[in-house]
Amino acid sequence: MASTEKIRIAIIGGGLAGATLINALLKLPHLQVNIFESAPEFSERGAAVGLSINAQTALAEIGGDIVGAPDKAGAVQMLSSRLLVACGPDAGEVIFDLGAEKQGKQVHRAALLAEILKPVPKEQAHTSKKLLNIEEGAGGSLTLHFKDGTTFQTDAVIGADGIHGYVRSYVLGADHPALKPTFAGFWDCGSVVSVEKARTALGERWLRDGEERQYGWLGDGGFFMYGMLDGGKNVQCVASALTDEEWSEDEWKRGIGREKLEEIFGGWTNAPIKEGIIDILVSNPDLRAFSQWHFSKDAPTFSKDRVCMMGDAAHALTPWQGAGAGQAIEDAMVLQTVLGKIKTSSELEAAFRAFDEVRRPRAQRIRASSREAGITMCGRGENGMNVEKVREELKSKWDFIFDQDQKEQNDNAVKALLNSLGKDS
Ligand SMILES: Cc1cc2nc3c(=O)[nH]c(=O)nc-3n(C[C@H](O)[C@H](O)[C@H](O)COP(=O)(O)OP(=O)(O)OC[C@H]3O[C@@H](n4cnc5c(N)ncnc54)[C@H](O)[C@@H]3O)c2cc1C
Structure with missing residues (x-):
């Protein structure tokens, strides 16, 4: 042709x-x-x-x-x-x-x-x-x-x-x-840190050396997730939550910090990685909550x-x-x-x-x-x-x-x- x-x-x-x-x-x-x-x-x-x-x-x-x-x-x-x-x-x-x-x-x-x-x-x-x-x-x-x-x-x-x-x-x-x-009723925010930093914050038990897997944690109104990337050098950590708050299409991201994260996840009892995840998230100087649309x-x-x-x-x-x-x-x-x-x-x-x-x-x-x-x-x-x-x-x-x-x-x-x-x- x-x-x-x-x-x-x-x-x-x-x-x-x-x-x-x-x-x-x-x-x-x-x-x-x-x-x-x-x-x-x-x-x-x-x-x-x-x-x-x-x-x-x-x-x-x-x-x-x-x-x-x-x-x-x-x-x-x-x-x-x-x-x-x-x-x-x-x-x-x-x-x-x-x-x-x-x-x-x-x-x-x-x-x-x-x-x-x-x-x-x-x-x-x-x-x-x-x-x-x-x-x-x-x-x-x-x-x-x-x-x-x-x-x-x-x-x-x-x-x-x-x-x-x-x-x-x-x-x-x-x-x-x-x-x-339409807004699906969830937001998420994330941070990428070195695997060493993630292991220190989360604890060796929850991010074992040589075990490359993704971890998701089902919580009360929210969810944590982390997994390796960049050939195993870095770890991406994410927190998500369900929300009744209104989000408009124009405002699809908002600043978020420790105070808000503690307000949402702070009440979780017996939670082994809660503080570690929050520490990792707030180490991102540009932390934003992104609304989820579908x-x-x-x-x-x-x-x-x-x-x-x-x-x-x-x-x-x-x-x-x-x-x-x-x-x-x-x-x-x-x-x-x-x-x-x-x-x-x-x-x-x-x-x-x-x-x-x-x-x-x-x-x-x-x-x-x-x-x-x-x-x-x-x-x-x-x-x-x-x-x-x-x-x-x-x-x-x-x-x-x-x-x-x-x-x-x-x-x-x-x-x-x-x-x-x-x-x-
Ligand atoms: C937080 C989050 C986590 C996710 N995790 C996963 C996952 O683990 N696994 C998975 O399979 N999927 C995941 N997804 C979904 C996945 O990221 C998307 O479905 C995928 O990237 C496909 O995107 P796309 O190319 O269709 O759209 P987009 O990535 O939005 O790309 C659209 C492109 O079109 C351009 N554009 C827009 N309007 C115009 C125009 N008028 N003229 C010219 N260009 C235009 C934009 O600039 C953009 O570059 C996730 C999504 C989110 C939000």
């Missing part, structure tokens, strides 16, 4: 979703792909991201350099995610070891993003390009209008522009009830004509099941599959419909499950802090996420595409 006949794809947003997608699509010679990021550089907020087993199997399906990207970025393989009771009479009791047989990896976000973007030619990666509008032209061609006054012609748009992006409004319509995210109203579709959305733009979810990045990677995998099968731009709509058919039910199920898990992990589910019952309740919540057969998901997408194109599979 001559280069002039290539199908032109514009990806909006250069977070983990958009970056993974361009990496995946660069392998398809019949596509001409460009990525547009509104910020002056490609960057990631926050320290660590967990890549659960399904994220790793999706990366393996995408193939090529991206398979090794987490390890090159210093990913640490976790023996398990160990969930324990943080306070009360059962404090210190292990609820379960999640992922002991299906181990996840913990990796620094910015390092991972940089690795994933390495193969992307500079002339195809554009920064300071905030998309304001998509204009439909003749023959299905689309014109992108950016804030800096420039325009770009393309055959298709994939919105990976996150929870506050533009593309969702194009796909759903500006007045759609599912357009805006799309509590599910989008009825992820695509409209030649425009579709993926990642947080399509299905932003709370972090309680560590699943958002994994879902973005699965999106990229399926888009690579369906776009790999089409030959002309007239088949783009069918490809996006197939993507929607396969990805939307799974991503939206995880979105709902994640918030429920968060309430339980903050000790406020129907079983409160009853260890036996919480163990039972949470045990199966990850199975459908981890056990996804990615080849089957791709096969289903191909079937949906052929069906949409009116061809037999």
Whole structure:
């Protein structure tokens, strides 16, 4: 196929979703792909991201350099995610070891993003390009209008522009009830310290040398978490809490200090790591509480004509099941599959419909499950802090996420595409 006949794809947003997608699509010679990021550089907020087993199997399906990207970025393989009771009479009791047989990896976000973007030619990666509008032209061609006054012609748009992006409004319509995210009722704050400092503050028993795992502590109205990153040199510590406080979309982070942390967690009795976590958190001079948002109203579709959305733009979810990045990677995998099968731009709509058919039910199920898990992990589910019952309740919540057969998901997408194109599979 001559280069002039290539199908032109514009990806909006250069977070983990958009970056993974361009990496995946660069392998398809019949596509001409460009990525547009509104910020002056490609960057990631926050320290660590967990890549659960399904994220790793999706990366393996995408193939090529991206398979090794987490390890090159210093990913640490976790023996398990160990969930324990943080306070009360059962404090210190292990609820379960999640992922002991299906181990996840913990990796620094910015390092991972940089690795994933390495193969992307500079002339195809554009920064300071905030998309304001998509204009439909003749023959299905689309014109992108950016804030800096420039325009770009393309055959298709994939919105990976996150929870506050533009593309969702194009796909759903500006007045759609599912357009805006809602505050999920939790906040979190975090700090990264050296492993030596973390071990001193938390105690050797709760961060054993040579045992690389993630620890989560289920408390009374809140939750603590910590895990290694940067090849085991550093530890990220996080505290989260349920709250009745109002948060507006404009005010998604607030300063937080020892006084507030003591007010929330100080009453926890018998809590072995409470003081250590608080000490670690307040050692971060720039400590902030970030509110957690999600799309509590599910989008009825992820695509409209030649425009579709993926990642947080399509299905932003709370972090309680560590699943958002994994879902973005699965999106990229399926888009690579369906776009790999089409030959002309007239088949783009069918490809996006197939993507929607396969990805939307799974991503939206995880979105709902994640918030429920968060309430339980903050000790406020129907079983409160009853260890036996919480163990039972949470045990199966990850199975459908981890056990996804990615080849089957791709096969289903191909079937949906052929069906949409009116061809037999
Ligand atoms: C506290 C926390 C912890 C988490 N932990 C985990 C975890 O352990 N495991 C896991 O799998 N997931 C986790 N997640 C979720 C995960 O981080 C996200 O789901 C994932 O990073 C996918 O993001 P994205 O690329 O879709 O969106 P984003 O990271 O928001 O990227 C969107 C990009 O689009 C750009 N943009 C926005 N508007 C425009 C525009 N108009 N034009 C051009 N560019 C635009 C933005 O600048 C941004 O760079 C966590 C999330 C949070 C908040």
